Amino acid sequence: MNKSTIKKVNFPISSKCLDEILIRYEIDLDTISIRELNRLVDKLSVEYSIKFLRFEFGVPGINSSPIGPSEEIKVIKNNIKISSTYPPFDGLQRLKKATSDFLEKYINIQVPSSSCIPTVGAMHGGFICQAICGRRILGAKTILYLDPGFPVNKLQAKFLGLEVESIDLYDYRGIALINKMESCFIEKNIGGVIWSSPNNPSWVCLKEAELEGIGKLLTKYDVIGIEDSAYLGMDYRTDYSEPGKPPYIPTIANYTKNYFIIISSSKIFSYAGQRIAVTIISPDLMNKRYENLKKYFDTDKVGHAFIHGGIYPTTAGVAQTAQHALAALFEAASIGEYNFLDDVKIYRDRAKEVKSIFKNNDFKLVYDQDMGDPISDGFYFTITKTGYKSSEILFHMLRHGMAGIPLNTTGSNREGIRICVSNVSVKDYGILSDRLNILNSYLNQL
Amino acid sequence: MNKSTIKKVNFPISSKCLDEILIRYEIDLDTISIRELNRLVDKLSVEYSIKFLRFEFGVPGINSSPIGPSEEIKVIKNNIKISSTYPPFDGLQRLKKATSDFLEKYINIQVPSSSCIPTVGAMHGGFICQAICGRRILGAKTILYLDPGFPVNKLQAKFLGLEVESIDLYDYRGIALINKMESCFIEKNIGGVIWSSPNNPSWVCLKEAELEGIGKLLTKYDVIGIEDSAYLGMDYRTDYSEPGKPPYIPTIANYTKNYFIIISSSKIFSYAGQRIAVTIISPDLMNKRYENLKKYFDTDKVGHAFIHGGIYPTTAGVAQTAQHALAALFEAASIGEYNFLDDVKIYRDRAKEVKSIFKNNDFKLVYDQDMGDPISDGFYFTITKTGYKSSEILFHMLRHGMAGIPLNTTGSNREGIRICVSNVSVKDYGILSDRLNILNSYLNQL
Numbered sequence: 001m002n003k004s005t006i007k008k009v010n011f012p013i014s015s016k017c018l019d020e021i022l023i024r025y026e027i028d029l030d031t032i033s034i035r036e037l038n039r040l041v042d043k044l045s046v047e048y049s050i051k052f053l054r055f056e057f058g059v060p061g062i063n064s065s066p067i068g069p070s071e072e073i074k075v076i077k078n079n080i081k082i083s084s085t086y087p088p089f090d091g092l093q094r095l096k097k098a099t100s101d102f103l104e105k106y107i108n109i110q111v112p113s114s115s116c117i118p119t120v121g122a123m124h125g126g127f128i129c130q131a132i133c134g135r136r137i138l139g140a141k142t143i144l145y146l147d148p149g150f151p152v153n154k155l156q157a158k159f160l161g162l163e164v165e166s167i168d169l170y171d172y173r174g175i176a177l178i179n180k181m182e183s184c185f186i187e188k189n190i191g192g193v194i195w196s197s198p199n200n201p202s203w204v205c206l207k208e209a210e211l212e213g214i215g216k217l218l219t220k221y222d223v224i225g226i227e228d229s230a231y232l233g234m235d236y237r238t239d240y241s242e243p244g245k246p247p248y249i250p251t252i253a254n255y256t257k258n259y260f261i262i263i264s265s266s267k268i269f270s271y272a273g274q275r276i277a278v279t280i281i282s283p284d285l286m287n288k289r290y291e292n293l294k295k296y297f298d299t300d301k302v303g304h305a306f307i308h309g310g311i312y313p314t315t316a317g318v319a320q321t322a323q324h325a326l327a328a329l330f331e332a333a334s335i336g337e338y339n340f341l342d343d344v345k346i347y348r349d350r351a352k353e354v355k356s357i358f359k360n361n362d363f364k365l366v367y368d369q370d371m372g373d374p375i376s377d378g379f380y381f382t383i384t385k386t387g388y389k390s391s392e393i394l395f396h397m398l399r400h401g402m403a404g405i406p407l408n409t410t411g412s413n414r415e416g417i418r419i420c421v422s423n424v425s426v427k428d429y430g431i432l433s434d435r436l437n438i439l440n441s442y443l444n445q446l
Numbered sequence: 447m448n449k450s451t452i453k454k455v456n457f458p459i460s461s462k463c464l465d466e467i468l469i470r471y472e473i474d475l476d477t478i479s480i481r482e483l484n485r486l487v488d489k490l491s492v493e494y495s496i497k498f499l500r501f502e503f504g505v506p507g508i509n510s511s512p513i514g515p516s517e518e519i520k521v522i523k524n525n526i527k528i529s530s531t532y533p534p535f536d537g538l539q540r541l542k543k544a545t546s547d548f549l550e551k552y553i554n555i556q557v558p559s560s561s562c563i564p565t566v567g568a569m570h571g572g573f574i575c576q577a578i579c580g581r582r583i584l585g586a587k588t589i590l591y592l593d594p595g596f597p598v599n600k601l602q603a604k605f606l607g608l609e610v611e612s613i614d615l616y617d618y619r620g621i622a623l624i625n626k627m628e629s630c631f632i633e634k635n636i637g638g639v640i641w642s643s644p645n646n647p648s649w650v651c652l653k654e655a656e657l658e659g660i661g662k663l664l665t666k667y668d669v670i671g672i673e674d675s676a677y678l679g680m681d682y683r684t685d686y687s688e689p690g691k692p693p694y695i696p697t698i699a700n701y702t703k704n705y706f707i708i709i710s711s712s713k714i715f716s717y718a719g720q721r722i723a724v725t726i727i728s729p730d731l732m733n734k735r736y737e738n739l740k741k742y743f744d745t746d747k748v749g750h751a752f753i754h755g756g757i758y759p760t761t762a763g764v765a766q767t768a769q770h771a772l773a774a775l776f777e778a779a780s781i782g783e784y785n786f787l788d789d790v791k792i793y794r795d796r797a798k799e800v801k802s803i804f805k806n807n808d809f810k811l812v813y814d815q816d817m818g819d820p821i822s823d824g825f826y827f828t829i830t831k832t833g834y835k836s837s838e839i840l841f842h843m844l845r846h847g848m849a850g851i852p853l854n855t856t857g858s859n860r861e862g863i864r865i866c867v868s869n870v871s872v873k874d875y876g877i878l879s880d881r882l883n884i885l886n887s888y889l890n891q892l
Contacts, residue, residue: 035535035754064529069522072767076515083510083771084716089481120566120721120761127760131605156759159577159742161607270530273766275566296605308481313602314573315566319765320719321518325529 010048012438013399021047029391034058034151034405041403048401053432054423055404058200058380060270061422062346067332068271068325075324087317090307091118091278095323098330099263099278105243105334106233109253115286117279117306118318118326121272122230122264125279126194127156128310129260132302133192133224134162136290140223144184146177146195147411148202148367148382148418150228153194154411165190166411169204173371178213185221193218194226197250198235201380201410201418202367203351205235208250215255224285225259227252232268233341235376236348241341243334257284267379268340269329274322281306350421351377353429358383358419361436366407366416382407384416385443393417400439402432456494458884459845467493475837480504480597480851487849494847499878500869501850504646504826506716507868508792513778514717514771521770533763536753537564537724541769544776545709545724551689551780552679555699561732563725563752564764564772567718568676568710571725572640573602574756575706578748579638579670580608582736586669590630592623592641593857594648594813594828594864596674599640600857611636612857615650619817624659631667639664640672643696644681647826647856647864648813649797651681654696661701670731671705673698678714679787681822682794687787689780703730713825714786715775720768727752796867797823799875804829804865807882812853812862828853830862831889839863846885848878 010017022029027040034056041052075082090096099116103109119125134141134157142163145153157164165184172180184190193214197206206214218225233240233249240249252259261280265271286303294300297309311317332338355365355377366382368375375381383404385393390406394417397404404417424432456463468475473486480502487498521528536542545562549555565571580587580603588609591599603610611630618626630636639660643652652660664671679686679695686695698705707726712718732749740746743755757763778784801811801823812828814821821827829850831839836852840863843850850863870878 033754059532060530062530063526069529073519073522076519080509080515081719083515083719084506084508086505086712086718087721120765121763123758123762124760152759152762155744155755158744159755159759161742266532272532273527273529275533275761275763275765296607298601298604308479309601309605312569313598313605314570314760315721316569316598317567317721319566319721319768321767322765 011050011401012442013044013048015399018395018399029394029406030408032406032409037403037405041398044398050401053402053428053435055402055419055421057423058420059422060267060272062270062343064270065329065338065340065343067328067338068269068274071325071328072321075321082320085320087320087323089311089317090114091116091318092320092323092327095278095327098327098334099280101334102330103280106240106249107251107253108248109251111280111283115281115283117281117311118323119277119279119311120315120318121266121275122228122262122277123152124315125262125277126153126226126228128306128314129226129262129279130156130162130192130194131160131296131310132293132305133226134160135296136191136292138292140189140191142189142191144181144190144193145411146193148199148407149194149196149411150200151409151411163189168413169199169202170367170412170414174207174210175213177210178217181214181217185217185223190223192224192226194228196228196230198231198376198378200230201405201407202382203375203378203380204367204370205376206250207371211250211252212255215252218252218256218258223258225252225256227259227261229261230264230267231379232263234268234344234347234378236345236378237373237376241339243336253282257282259285265326265329268344270344271325271329274319274325276318276322276326278326279306347379347421348377350424351379351381354419354421354424354432355381357429357433357436360433361440363436366412366414379422380418380420382416382418384414388415390415390417396439396443400435402435457496457847458888459490459494461845464841464845475840475852476854478852478855483849483851487844490844496847499848499874499881501848501865501867503869504866505868506713506718508716508789510716511775511784511786511789513774513784514715514720517771517774518767521767528766531766533766533769535757535763536560537562537764538766538769538773541724541773544773544780545726547780548776549726552686552695553697553699554694555697557726557729561727561729563727563757564769565723565725565757566761566764567712567721568674568708568723569598570761571708571723572599572672572674574752574760575672575708575725576602576608576638576640577606577742577756578739578751579672580606581742582637582738584738586635586637588635588637590627590636590639591857592639594645594853595640595642595857596646597855597857608637609635614859615645615648616813616858616860620653620656621659623656624663627660627663631663631669636669638670638672640674642674642676644677644822644824646676647851647853648828649821649824649826650813650816651822652696653817657696657698658701661698664698664702664704669704671698671702673705673707675707676710676713677825678709680714680790680793680824682791682824683819683822687785689782699728703728705731711772711775714790716790717771717775720765720771722764722768722772724772725752793825793867794823796870797825797827800865800867800870800878801827803875803879803882806879807886809882812858812860825868826864826866828862828864830860834861836861836863842885842889846881848881
């Protein structure tokens, strides 16, 4: 029997066969993690000789600009000490300055270099931010998540021994969101709030009025906001791509002094491989003191706790050359030589196309509205099939050579699947259409 | 008044002036941290136009071999995807394999690649190791330190909310050490033991019999040993530099299955700048399960907790090019093309010289004996002055343009100063001799 025959016989994978495979690998689609799903899809691809459409990966789908790699080569060649010298815990002055300039040009806020701290990817920043937020005040060890969200942030809270609460952005937007948040803050157990805008996976973007409301609450209740800007400026309904000119990218920094902002290089600069990001600590927060921090960080001052109590004992700084790469990217973007938002705009075009193929096959968007406007097109969107649970939709997608993340694992209380478009290309559109068509016909026959 | 006049007038710095400066900067020499000391010395150097002899830095004093930097350049040039692709959480296969080979050649143990996990410097490895050790078993949240040691390891325990106990190697060696450790283990509150051999700062090296005794205890009481091999093979009394040939570098792995080994690139390869190290998880420990881990790592399995519950939520992996650099260094060392121990032997020669200058000026070694043998010459040694406290010795050293770390900050219960020789060179020997001579005469007049 040759390969193509196997393929024809076995594809789509029968429900019986997939059930058996899931039992064999002890996998429960209701609780599957991204990595388990990755491994399952790898195995199915081999076993059934099928190239899956892998919507489950949330990874850059394009190459990074040559600016970063060239810079790394340059600094290695020009500075013989770069590999032997410990980086400063609070980061290289060049990157700190470049971050400060970039913030001014793209989000129109003024923060000194000293407030910009490089971290080993945004993960590292989010880890330390949550550690500080949840350990400032005795009794306020809960992190509030504006969900759906990136599941690993909750794993970080778990590592840190913190508690977790969640508000689903499907249920609360605008004034309802602010009121709901205030009802949480009143309990005095919330140390920090974390969100991403655009949101992973719904691509919901918080409105200025919402940021304003959140900012006021953060100040009023002395809670810290963690703005995870993983997809900074990637709401393409507004063009934020011109440095130093309005419109500027919205930020909580305009509405409170109680903030951390995390800027990752992974998505906006497609620079995931060298693990480099920056956390911006509000200049006021930097010098704020909380007695309870001492127990964990040997200091009561937030900025010192972040750097000497956070960066130092976890990684003792960030790889030197990666810091130069990110500095060069920020510098090129700030002077308008590198239009990073234009580079990643391709995700918008893919989302538009892929979304319409799903819709043409009786799938619906879960998070379809952004306070009255249709949701923006970007890195992710969310689909569902009326009458089916997340795990059931995933089950049938897998049978038909497609994978995505069940929404329940993202903290959403809705049934559906996260679709990441970073790895699809034009040539996949026809295949997707065919597979969804077969899947749809199958479900309609049931 | 010109600069040289200032210098002549003010040097040595008078006790009164230094006292005033310490008050001005709110610095207490009894509790000073390494970084505070660094800043103080920076300031004194400028204020008094004096080039200090900086024995306080524990940083590589030589350039790294070109092997690492060349490899980073090569992989950046050859692989356009390297900067845009997330590294696997458990590390690049190449580095994992190279580590496994290196271990076989230099310490004569067989571990599979899967047991070798890259981390963002040894700091990152020590952080996750302690997290696992102290969270395995409810009630066993204490980390036992064989002191003196690297102060930041205790800051890590603090970050993790763990407890700390200490045994001073000055007071307990050989069977006394084993007995003392057993008396701690019997209490059932110890989750892990951490040590470095050669030890920072005493340069004490654990004997085979001690490792054997410790190994038996670790197995008997199900405690995990964390062998921090920051100075792997740098006990120059034995030549470990030929790969694949005895003598091999001593290790706890020969005496128990309950171990983590942390190999840092910072000192042995002078590769501190790119933050890269490897933790080796004993293959048996890798698959061991502890129910209490679930609460923090979402899994009860040690290996999975380390990678998916430890590496993932802290940094999501290690910079790609740094992993290739370390792989290349391990590879070159394993085939005998790169004699790394020969490169760093220079620290031995410096230690020998600097030690004798201190001794000639009535200083004594604190940790002078290594179970009957004189202590080995290496990266660090410890000095004291009879009748003076650590902070007093440091005070007078600072007055005379020298800096070192007070031993009390390293967990030692002895009075004295850690001297790191990495940054002194031949031309400093005369200056050191002169300054110690003046210092000594001053103290003798008191």
